[in-house]
Amino acid sequence: MTRISISISVDFEPDCPPYLSSTFRGIERGAPALLRLFGDSNVRATYFTTGEVAEKYPEAVRALIAGGHELGCHGVTHTAFDTLAEHDARWEIERSSDILRAFAPVDSFRAPYLRFPEPYVALLEQNGFTTDSSLAKYKRSFYRTRQPTTVTRIPASMTSSVLRLPRAIRNPWLLSLSDPVVLFVHPWEFVDLTHEKLRYDCRFRTGAFALQALGEVIALFRERDAEFLTIRELAARERAA
Ligand SMILES: [Zn+2]
Numbered sequence: 401m402t403r404i405s406i407s408i409s410v411d412f413e414p415d416c417p418p419y420l421s422s423t424f425r426g427i428e429r430g431a432p433a434l435l436r437l438f439g440d441s442n443v444r445a446t447y448f449t450t451g452e453v454a455e456k457y458p459e460a461v462r463a464l465i466a467g468g469h470e471l472g473c474h475g476v477t478h479t480a481f482d483t484l485a486e487h488d489a490r491w492e493i494e495r496s497s498d499i500l501r502a503f504a505p506v507d508s509f510r511a512p513y514l515r516f517p518e519p520y521v522a523l524l525e526q527n528g529f530t531t532d533s534s535l536a537k538y539k540r541s542f543y544r545t546r547q548p549t550t551v552t553r554i555p556a557s558m559t560s561s562v563l564r565l566p567r568a569i570r571n572p573w574l575l576s577l578s579d580p581v582v583l584f585v586h587p588w589e590f591v592d593l594t595h596e597k598l599r600y601d602c603r604f605r606t607g608a609f610a611l612q613a614l615g616e617v618i619a620l621f622r623e624r625d626a627e628f629l630t631i632r633e634l635a636a637r638e639r640a641a
Pocket of ligand 1: 411413474478511512
């Protein structure tokens with residue numbers, strides 16, 4: 401049996417966009433706890449970071465790089481690309497690349513809300529990106545025809561709130577995900593937002609429960625001898641195959 405691969409990614413962004421998005425409790429309080437969990441469990445993750453977060457919290461970006469994690473790009477303002485004209489889409493990608501590449505090499509991209517019009521993939525090629533993780537296997541758009549591109553597509557396997565379901569790790573769905581498994585979380589999920597006026601799936605079991613659940617998911621895949629890779633590593637392997 402071939403060894404399963406898993407990549408854990410973090411969308412490093414304001415709190416629960418578009419509902420809160422003017423606060424950054426996730427970056428301030430969730431991110432340090434998340435970094436400790438990754439350190440303790442020996443996981444290197446990929447952080448898709450907005451330009452806005454990197455400008456406001458450069459120390460948080462330096463901390464994730466120092467932890468051995470991959471810095472990826474999540475646009476500047478966390479605006480859905482399917483609402484942007486090409487001129488503005490280009491600005492989001494160029495500006496965020498400039499901000500983030502001042503910290504570390506960046507070659508992986510993920511669009512906010514996993515919504516990225518196919519014609520904009522060319523903007524990634526033009527801006528030196530080799531990998532895109534904006535597709536989601538659980539969305540209907542995953543099955544639309546795609547244009548040929550030099551950019552390697554690494555789709556997300558499932559949405560983040562599933563990991564916060566009670567007994568997520570006993571959910572057979574988690575174990576039946578096809579290889580490679582690409583999970584994502586947000587720093588604001590590790591802050592208690594249960595009393596906020598938010599859509600239920602954004603706030604339920606946030607805070608300590610979410611951190612514990614993610615730790616259990618990591619342990620579950622470790623037990624199965626899964627190989628933990630960054631998005632960059634997964635993409636490199638796919639290109640070599
Ligand atoms: Zn996001």
